[in-house]
Structures are given as structure tokens and as C-alpha cells.
Amino acid sequence: MTKKQTDPLERVAQDMKKCVKCGACRANCPAFSTFQREPATARGKVALAQHLAKGDITLDDGTYAAMSKCLLCGSCVDKCPNQVPTDEIVIAAREALAQRRGLTTFHKAVGQVIRNRKLMNFGALAAAVLGPIFFRKVPSTSGLRLRFPMPFLGGSRHVPQIAKKPFMKRHPEVIKGEPGKPTIVFFVGCMTNFVYTEIGEATLALFRHLGCTVIIPQGQQCCGLPGMSGGDLNTVRELAEQNLEALEKYPADYVMTACATCGGALHKLYPLVIGKRNPELKERLQALADRTVDAAVLLQKLGLHPEETGAAEGMRITYHDPCHHRTAGIAKQPRALLKETPGLELVEMEGADRCCGLGGTFNVYHYESSLDINAGKSAAIIETGADAVVTGCPGCIMQLSDGLKQAGDKTRVLHTVELLARKIRS
Amino acid sequence: MLDATVLKQLTDIVGAENIATGAQDLICYGYDATQMEFLPDAVVHPDSAEQVSRILKLANEVKLPVFPRGAGSGFTGGALPKGGGIVLVTTRMNRILRIDIDNLVAEVEPGVVTEAFQMAVEKLGLFYPPDPASLKFSTLGGNVAECAGGPRAVKYGVTKDFVMGLEVVLPTGAIIRTGGETVKGVVGYDLTKLLCGSEGTLGVITKIIFKLLPYPDAKKTMLTVFDSIDGAARAVSTIIKNKIIPTTLEFMDHATLTCVERRFNLGMPDSARAVLLIEVDGDRDLIEKQAGEIHKLIEPLGLVQFRVAKDAAESEELWKVRRLVSPSLRDVNPDKFNEDIVVPRSKVPDVIRRIEVIQQRYDIPIVNFGHAGDGNIHVNIMIDKSVPGQLEKAHEAIKEVFQAALDLGGTMSGEHGVGLAKQPYIPMELNAEQITAMKAIKSALDPNNILNPGKMLP
Numbered sequence: 080m081t082k083k084q085t086d087p088l089e090r091v092a093q094d095m096k097k098c099v100k101c102g103a104c105r106a107n108c109p110a111f112s113t114f115q116r117e118p119a120t121a122r123g124k125v126a127l128a129q130h131l132a133k134g135d136i137t138l139d140d141g142t143y144a145a146m147s148k149c150l151l152c153g154s155c156v157d158k159c160p161n162q163v164p165t166d167e168i169v170i171a172a173r174e175a176l177a178q179r180r181g182l183t184t185f186h187k188a189v190g191q192v193i194r195n196r197k198l199m200n201f202g203a204l205a206a207a208v209l210g211p212i213f214f215r216k217v218p219s220t221s222g223l224r225l226r227f228p229m230p231f232l233g234g235s236r237h238v239p240q241i242a243k244k245p246f247m248k249r250h251p252e253v254i255k256g257e258p259g260k261p262t263i264v265f266f267v268g269c270m271t272n273f274v275y276t277e278i279g280e281a282t283l284a285l286f287r288h289l290g291c292t293v294i295i296p297q298g299q300q301c302c303g304l305p306g307m308s309g310g311d312l313n314t315v316r317e318l319a320e321q322n323l324e325a326l327e328k329y330p331a332d333y334v335m336t337a338c339a340t341c342g343g344a345l346h347k348l349y350p351l352v353i354g355k356r357n358p359e360l361k362e363r364l365q366a367l368a369d370r371t372v373d374a375a376v377l378l379q380k381l382g383l384h385p386e387e388t389g390a391a392e393g394m395r396i397t398y399h400d401p402c403h404h405r406t407a408g409i410a411k412q413p414r415a416l417l418k419e420t421p422g423l424e425l426v427e428m429e430g431a432d433r434c435c436g437l438g439g440t441f442n443v444y445h446y447e448s449s450l451d452i453n454a455g456k457s458a459a460i461i462e463t464g465a466d467a468v469v470t471g472c473p474g475c476i477m478q479l480s481d482g483l484k485q486a487g488d489k490t491r492v493l494h495t496v497e498l499l500a501r502k503i504r505s
Numbered sequence: 506m507l508d509a510t511v512l513k514q515l516t517d518i519v520g521a522e523n524i525a526t527g528a529q530d531l532i533c534y535g536y537d538a539t540q541m542e543f544l545p546d547a548v549v550h551p552d553s554a555e556q557v558s559r560i561l562k563l564a565n566e567v568k569l570p571v572f573p574r575g576a577g578s579g580f581t582g583g584a585l586p587k588g589g590g591i592v593l594v595t596t597r598m599n600r601i602l603r604i605d606i607d608n609l610v611a612e613v614e615p616g617v618v619t620e621a622f623q624m625a626v627e628k629l630g631l632f633y634p635p636d637p638a639s640l641k642f643s644t645l646g647g648n649v650a651e652c653a654g655g656p657r658a659v660k661y662g663v664t665k666d667f668v669m670g671l672e673v674v675l676p677t678g679a680i681i682r683t684g685g686e687t688v689k690g691v692v693g694y695d696l697t698k699l700l701c702g703s704e705g706t707l708g709v710i711t712k713i714i715f716k717l718l719p720y721p722d723a724k725k726t727m728l729t730v731f732d733s734i735d736g737a738a739r740a741v742s743t744i745i746k747n748k749i750i751p752t753t754l755e756f757m758d759h760a761t762l763t764c765v766e767r768r769f770n771l772g773m774p775d776s777a778r779a780v781l782l783i784e785v786d787g788d789r790d791l792i793e794k795q796a797g798e799i800h801k802l803i804e805p806l807g808l809v810q811f812r813v814a815k816d817a818a819e820s821e822e823l824w825k826v827r828r829l830v831s832p833s834l835r836d837v838n839p840d841k842f843n844e845d846i847v848v849p850r851s852k853v854p855d856v857i858r859r860i861e862v863i864q865q866r867y868d869i870p871i872v873n874f875g876h877a878g879d880g881n882i883h884v885n886i887m888i889d890k891s892v893p894g895q896l897e898k899a900h901e902a903i904k905e906v907f908q909a910a911l912d913l914g915g916t917m918s919g920e921h922g923v924g925l926a927k928q929p930y931i932p933m934e935l936n937a938e939q940i941t942a943m944k945a946i947k948s949a950l951d952p953n954n955i956l957n958p959g960k961m962l963p
Contacts, residue, residue, distance in 0.1 A: 096839070101538045102578035106618075106641035115596065116525075116550075117533035117577070126532050141529040160831045 087171040088132040098125040104155040113448040118145040121155035121165040150438025152402035173310030186309030193301040246279035257290035261332040268338040270473035281500035298325030302344035308439035337374040339472035343403030345371040375413035385420035393422035397465040400432040401472035428459040437478035453482035467491040523550040545586035554711035562678035573705040575647030581924030615646020632720040634661035652702030654920035659878025665701035672712035676951035724786035726820035736807030737779035738854040753784040754878030768833040838887035848915035850880040859909040881919035
């Protein structure tokens with residue numbers, strides 16, 4: 080192949096031209112809010128990508144570092160007067176850098192892990208067994224189950240406990256529902272499978288309550304987003320192909336995810352990023368994207384009556400919009416379900432749709448900055464006086480829990496489906 | 506490349522983490538909203554007037570050009586490091602030092618983002634009216650240096666009308682204060698007014714004292730649609746002649762409406778040829794009365810639609826029409842020159858007609874919108890730079906647009922300034938004596954020409 084065909088920056092050449100460097104992205108970029116230096120802004124990254132494309136920027140660590148300062152939250156795209164797709168440009172730049180200088184050791188490791196379910200299962204088992212020996216317990220009300228020092232990740236990070244048995248190992252592939260009711264393929268996602276299995280259980284309970292047939296294809300893999308963060312598009316393509324195989328195996332009305340990040344991958348990034356690079360997969364990825372729907376949206380669509388399922392207890396809650404929901408226009412649906420649930424009082428926080436600071440591997444690379452972005456979020460949550468902050472993304476749940484814990488706060492962090500399913504599961 | 510000794514001295518002044526010489530930083534501090542690019546040799550982020558002073562003293566010793574910069578959102582290249590040197594970024598100096606409710610003044614550092622300041626004073630029931638379109642990201646220091654305007658200028662004036670005093674580091678490194686906190690004050694030359702709009706050529710602003718107003722009780726937004734540009738322009742003068750000064754009188758011409766409609770389908774009437782967005786603020790009862798009077802006054806002027814917002818949400822909905830202009834312009838052509846001429850407000854239809862002739866002569870789309878209340882029109886010359894000859898044609902057209910504004914008693918820039926973009930056209934507006942006087946001021950304050958050299962004056 081010629082250089083022209085393989086250079087990812089060629090694909091976004093026209094998009095880069097749309098940026099007029101007006102600076103509007105300075106107002107909305109969470110990365111800029113913490114780093115306060117121009118290379119962290121969207122227009123800065125576009126400028127660097129333009130110079131990279133021209134070949135006149137040395138590939139030193141500075142360029143890599145600048146490109147790593149992006150959470151791919153998409154807020155710059157939302158607010159850009161010219162709708163420059165900076166997220167796509169950053170992905171292309173990271174891929175170009177990975178191609179030219181190789182993946183970082185960290186991202187190589189990430190790629191190896193997410194490509195290998197067996198390894199993940201083994202790792203999860205080891206962590207679940209060994210974890211409690213090394214890790215210190217924290218109160219179960221915190222939304223976090225364990226705390227341990229990880230010097231390579233940052234001193235006092237609070238990390239959730241790995242489940243003793245992954246969600247997918249607890250259930251058969253096909254769970255039959257009532258005849259005539261929709262068939263739903265459940266894309267579980269790593270966080271739900273290995274960490275927050277409660278989210279999987281709650282989701283399953285709700286769709287079974289509606290009489291749906293739920294299929295959990297055992298061949299499904301990680302969605303690949305951690306690979307996208309590092310520019311490892313080969314791994315993402317590999318996983319996208321495997322997921323296509325697994326999810327296409329059953330004829331279903333919907334492919335459903337209870338993770339905003341996985342939803343974002345299947346619904347938007349697969350066709351946009353992998354489809355563009357792999358024309359042979361484009362149609363299949365688009366068809367998958369068209370069938371993919373978020374759990375809360377689908378519950379509302381299928382007519383879940385929260386006033387019937389009800390809450391197990393009265394609670395004052397606030398809602399955090401995951402970035403992958405915001406960019407997909409999912410905001411009203413989960414709120415509507417929560418509002419209709421008797422006993423729940425929804426109070427809005429300031430900046431509910433601002434990024435929590437996780438940003439995939441951004442959180443590992445720039446932990447202090449990630450917490451800095453999260454500090455504003457935690458303050459807004461605490462300000463509402465809510466008993467719990469509710470959201471639709473396990474990644475956000477991990478980040479929000481860490482942030483609140485660091486702030487010394489006891490607000491619980493829950494997934495929308497956990498609240499909705501409480502009574503029917505009790 | 507900077508001399509190693511100079512680099513070391515700069516590092517000693519601001520600290521290693523606040524100086525950058527890597528290619529990434531040089532690229533990212535070499536652009537602004539003009540699409541021009543010049544790479545500096547280093548970028549420094551000082552934190553105090555003392556640090557700025559030491560940087561400028563060093564620059565004078567070694568004859569190193571210094572380019573002050575806020576958010577880098579300027580439209581004329583005022584902060585670009587043309588010729589190389591160091592970019593001095595003021596965004597670390599971003600503290601609101603005090604808001605004095607008794608005297609209605611506030612003291613701030615230059616790196617405060619305009620909107621953050623507005624929100625801080627509004628929480629106390631106070632008001633800082635200047636509202637450039639970039640207010641969410643531009644800095645107050647940049648606003649003062651460029652004398653930023655905005656839609657509320659018709660009633661409240663522009664940035665300089667709110668600056669009471671400054672702390673400035675002169676190009677030689679001396680730290681001075683100008684003006685003060687009193688409404689009255691006539692001792693010496695008015696250096697405050699001289700520095701407002703001096704585009705970073707006469708000093709680096711390190712503190713600003715702003716005048717504040719009480720926050721208006723209420724506001725009322727009206728969207729009015731006319732069947733001719735003359736009708737809309739006559740509406741502006743009729744309203745003001747009848748002693749109503751609206752906060753805002755924003756207008757969009759037919760070409761602008763076509764762009765917005767094509768992209769966003771807002772359902773404008775077919776007969777719409779111009780839109781006037783009117784806002785009045787003040788006492789709740791008074792604005793109700795004013796809105797009624799405005800409707801009555803403009804009814805006979807070819808009004809085809811009159812919509813009044815009932816609440817804040819509806820007001821935002823009406824403003825949306827205006828805010829959608831920028832994103833929709835690019836459907837016309839990929840590249841644009843956004844000029845900001847001003848004419849006496851009664852001359853708005855005349856200048857629009859002159860621009861129509863220019864547009865036809867050069868066969869380039871020109872889209873006009875802006876602040877009709879103060880005669881400040883954004884003339885957008887839309888071209889495709891990749892088409893051979895278009896850039897040259899655009900420059901010729903721009904020159905004629907400026908000439909039209911000057912012929913009608915206006916100016917070639919109301920709020921963007923001169924910078925690099927308008928420098929070649931300066932002799933059209935200022936005569937040799939004026940330019941000589943201005944150059945004398947510059948060389949008196951900056952004998953070594955180290956502060957933002959090569960800008961504004963030819």
C-alpha cells in the first residue's frame with residue numbers, strides 16, 4: 080500500500096481545514112480546563128495534526144503528550160461554530176503517531192489485554208481472589224468496594240473490586256422470554272462483566288420483567304475503546320470484527336448496551352472510524368450501529384412503567400450525563416424514567432453534561448488532571464445534597480466514585496438500571 | 506532560536522514549568538483567528554506584573570521582541586509573533602481581585618475570561634455590559650487591548666467606556682498605574698484611554714479597574730422581520746428618534762437570512778428581506794411599554810413579522826437566529842474575511858447598497874450582518890482560496906468596502922482592531938500627520954521597539 084492510503088491524517092485532511100482557530104473550544108474543553116495550555120485545546124491539536132500531516136513536526140514526546148491530552152468527550156465538536164470533528168482528528172493523529180513510532184508500552188499492554196477474553200477472565204479471577212488480601216475495605220455505601228494504593232497509577236486512587244464471577248459466566252447464552260415480545264441481544268461490556276455485575280443483573284431483570292428474550296452472545300469481546308484512546312486501531316478493528324460475528328449470530332430486534340461508552344463505540348465510532356478505514360466492513364458496522372440502543376432508551380421505548388416497578392426506597396438523586404450519551408442525544412429518556420419512579424426526587428446539578436474526567440486511558444495517563452476535572456463534578460454533585468448520583472456509564476461510575484471519595488463525600492453512585500430494578504429484584 | 510543565556514534568564518523569572526520552547530508550544534502560540542501563523546522562539550507564562558516587568562527589561566537589554574497574548578481569539582493578528590521573539594501569555598494572571606459593591610468598581614487581572622467576570626458580578630446583582638461574541642473564551646486583557654465591542658454597545662458603549670484605570674507594564678519595564686477608581690479625574694494625559702485599543706503596542710496590561718452598573722431588572726427580546734433593508738434601517742433610526750435606546754439592535758441582511766434558512770430551516774416568511782433583533786432592558790413596566798411603542802413605531806415600515814419573547818427560554822430561541830449566522834456562512838464558501846466597518850447608523854442602507862455593487866463587480870458573495878444600532882456591520886466576504894484569483898479579488902473588494910465606509914463618514918474597524926490584517930489599509934483612514942503623531946507616542950514609550958513590533962501602524 081502507498082503512504083497515501085495508510086496515512087490516517089489523509090482521511091481527516093478536509094475536516095482539519097474547517098478549523099479556523101477561533102478559540103471557541105477553549106470554553107468547553109475539559110482537558111484545557113486543567114492543563115491551561117494551548118496545545119491541550121481542540122484547535123491546538125488540530126494545528127499540531129496539520130503540521131504532523133505536512134511532516135514538519137518532529138515526532139518527539141511533545142506531540143504524543145499533546146495528543147494524549149484529550150478525553151474524546153466531544154464537547155469541542157458540540158460547541159464548535161464550524162463543527163470541526165476534533166475527536167476524529169485526534170484519533171487519526173494518535174493512529175498516525177502509533178504507526179510512525181509504535182505503540183507505547185502501556186497501550187501495547189492494553190491492546191493485549193482487551194484482545195484476549197481468556198486473559199481478562201483469568202486476570203479477573205486472580206484479582207477477585209487476591210484482591211481482598213492486598214486491598215483495604217471501604218464502606219459499601221461509597222459505591223466503591225475496595226481501596227488500595229497503586230503507586231504506578233497515583234497514590235490514593237480508589238478502585239472498585241473485581242467480581243468473583245464475571246456476569247457472562249453466570250448466565251446462559253439465551254434467556255427465553257414471552258412469545259411475541261422483542262428479542263434483545265445484550266452487549267455487556269468489560270466493566271459490567273468483570274466489575275459492576277450488578278448493572279448486568281439489573282438490566283437483565285428489567286428486560287425479563289418486560290417479557291423480552293435476552294441473548295448474551297458468549298463470543299462478544301471488549302468494545303475496543305481503550306485501544307482507540309492509544310491509537311491502536313488494529314486492535315479496535317479486530318475487536319469490531321469479532322463483535323460483529325458474535326452479535327450478528329442471532330436475529331434480534333435490538334442490540335442493547337447498558338454502558339454509554341460501549342454504546343458510543345457500537346453506535347458511532349465503529350462506523351465512523353473503523354468503517355471509514357475498512358470499506359469491506361462498513362455496511363455491516365452501520366447495520367449494527369442502527370440496531371444498537373441504550374438500555375434506558377429501550378426501556379422507555381418498550382413501555383417500562385417505573386410507577387409499577389417502583390423504587391425500593393425514597394431517595395433524592397441527581398443525574399450525570401455520560402459524554403457518550405450527550406453526543407448521542409440521550410438525556411431526556413433516563414431522566415424521564417427516573418422522574419416517573421415513585422419516591423425518587425431528581426435535582427439537577429450544575430453542568431450535568433460536563434465530562435467527569437475519565438476519558439478512557441486519559442485517566443491513567445493524566446490521573447491528577449483527571450481528578451482535577453472531576454473535582455468540579457464532585458462539587459456540583461455535593462451541592463445538590465442528593466443521596467445518590469445516577470448515570471448510565473460504568474466508566475463514569477468508577478470515576479465519580481473515586482472523585483467523591485477523594486472529596487470525603489458519601490454520596491452513592493448508581494446506574495439508572497440499578498435504581499429502576501430495585502423493587503422487582505427485592 | 507533563543508540564546509541559551511537569555512533562555513536561562515527567562516526561566517529564572519517565570520520558572521521552568523512556565524516557559525516552553527518545544528515545537529508543539531511554538532505552533533500553538535503562533536496562530537489566532539486570522540488563519541495566519543508565525544512561530545515564536547519561546548512562550549512564557551508570567552504570573553505577576555513584576556515578572557512581566559523583568560521580562561521586558563531583559564527584552565530591552567538583548568533587543569528581543571515580546572508579543573503579549575490573551576486567549577488568542579483576535580481577528581486581526583494583533584497577538585501574532587511575526588518576525589519571531591517571545592510570546593507573553595497573560596492567562597495565568599486570572600484572578601478577580603475584588604468587586605466593590607459600595608463604589609461599583611471591580612479590579613481584575615488580565616487573564617480573566619470575560620464571561621467568568623460577568624457571571625461573578627451578576628451574582629452580586631451587578632452588570633458588566635461589554636459582550637463581544639467571543640466572551641466565553643476571550644480574556645479581559647485582550648478585550649481592553651483591542652477595545653472589544655458587542656451587541657450591547659448601542660446603549661452601553663464598548664470596553665473602554667468601562668475601564669476606569671489600569672496597571673500597565675510599559676515596554677521598558679516600568680510599572681505604572683493609570684486613571685483610578687473615581688468617576689472624575691483630570692490630572693495629566695488620559696493614558697487609560699490611550700492604552701484601551703492600543704493592541705498591545707504600548708504596554709502590557711496587568712490589572713484593570715472596571716466600572717460596573719446595577720443589573721437591569723428585566724429585558725425583553727423582539728424579533729422583527731422586514732420586507733426591505735431600508736425598512737429595517739429606518740426602524741433603527743425611528744426607534745432612537747423616539748427616544749428609546751434599546752440594549753441591542755442586531756440586523757441580518759437577505760444574504761444572511763438565506764444562509765441561515767438554508768442550513769437550519771427556521772421558517773422565515775418568503776417576503777423577509779431583513780431581520781432586526783431588538784432587545785430593551787430596564788424597569789419591568791418600562792420595557793413592556795417600550796416593546797409596545799416599538800411595535801407601533803415600526804409597523805408602517807414594511808414589517809412582516811413581529812415576535813416578542815415571553816420568557817428567557819423564548820428570548821434564547823429568538824437569539825438563536827442571530828447565533829446561527831456564523832455556522833451557516835461556510836455553506837456559501839469555505840473561506841471568509843470578516844470585516845467590521847462602522848458607519849453612522851442612518852447610513853446603514855447606503856453602505857449595504859454600495860456593498861451590493863461591489864459584490865456584483867467582483868462576483869464574490871458578500872454577507873452582511875451586525876450591530877445596526879451603532880452602525881457596526883460585519884461584512885463577510887466569502888471566497889474559496891483554492892480557486893485561482895479569488896484571494897486577489899477579495900483583497901480588492903475589501904479595499905472598496907473600506908472606502909465605502911470612509912466615504913459615508915465611518916471607519917474601517919469598529920471592534921476587531923488593525924493588527925496585521927488591516928495594516929496595509931491604514932493610510933486610507935489616517936493621514937500622514939496622524940500616523941506621525943501615533944508613531945511618536947510609540948517610540949517615546951518603546952524606544953527599542955520591542956513590544957509587539959510591526960503591528961498596527963505601517
